[in-house]
Amino acid sequence: MIKKLALSTLVLASSLFASNEVNVYSSRHYDTDKTIHKMFEEKTGIKVKVIQDNADALIKRMQSEGKNSPADVFITVDAARIQRVKENNLFQAIESEYLTKNIDSKLRDKDNQWFALTKRARVVVVRKDSPLANGIKTYEELADPKYKNQIMVRSSSNVYNQSLMAAMIAHHGIEDATKWAKGVVANMARDPKGSDRNQAKAVAAGIGSTAIMNTYYVGKLAVSNDSDKEVVSKLNVLFPKFENGGTHVNISAAGVTKTSKNKANAIKFIEFLLSKEAQEVYSKGNFEYPILKEAQTAPLVASWGDIQDDTVTINDLGKYNTDAVKALDIAGWK
Secondary structure (H helix, E strand, O other), X not given: OHHXXXXXXHHHHHHHHHOOEEEEEEOOOOHHXXXXXXXXXXXXXXXXXXXXXXXXXXXXXHHHXXXXXXXXXXXXXXXXXXXXHHHOOOEOOOOOHHHHHHOOHHHEOOOOOOEEEEEEEEEEEEEOXXXXXXXXXXXXXXXXXXXXXOEEOOOOOOHHHHHHHHHHHHHHOHHHHHHHHHHHHHOEOOOOXXXXXXXXXXXXXXXXXXXXXXXXXXXXXXXXXXXXXXXXXXXXXXXXXXXXXXXXXXXXXXXXXXXXXXXXXXXXXXXXXXXXXXXXXXXXXXXXEEOOOOXXXXXXXXXXXXXXXXXXXXXXXXXXXXXHHXXXXXXXXX
């Protein structure tokens, strides 16, 4: 009887301990996230335990762990990756009046399985002394032969480019989108290579006059070392739009895992990530656009100008990812 009582006490203690934590699998790798997690711990007393890796590795890990996975929350970036998590049946639908009220329907899953945390715009930067410095108005015109030998961009294997292509397909259909990609390839100043930051540095160095990149990388360069600050000083940030659309926006997002053992804590955690105080840490610390309307955009990012989000939904970006990868391959986008 004593042994049974001791065992029951141990199980109860274990249960209580588990209920005071939230286990997070995240492909985000920023100090801002650590700051926000610490804020959540101090506010709620709930311990945040984080496993970091790339999204594909985390997906495989959860699949191998099966129903025994300790993960309560899965955080990743880009619509295609978020869709991949959902398609692998790793999220569950949740009910949260706060989340559904405060997140635009374009920025959350139609089945309430994931919710956007931050926005990133994929824009163009142009060297200030270039004739193109203020002239690029649409994504479509990047395929115009007048930009021959001017464009730099990373490879087609990069998921950000795949989502930009998915948006082009959503707007124009796969045939016209493929023609567009072929036009961009014909206008490249060099074969795709390196990161978004590398593209900005190449523009500043005069290899080409414009680069396609995410806004938050410009912000990170602007507060880095003197060399990177000099790069940014030579660039204009432009916000092209799709014809009959807006500027291409992607997201980072979070969802509660299907096997979560701490579902209430997981929902509370995601709600906190979308609180005004957390959103402004994301914004000011990582130069991402906040999801919450009341949260302020970082002054540096705001100084580049207003952004009008595209009409294509994040769900659509994930939906057309496979077509986008095929089209980029056909176009010869290396």
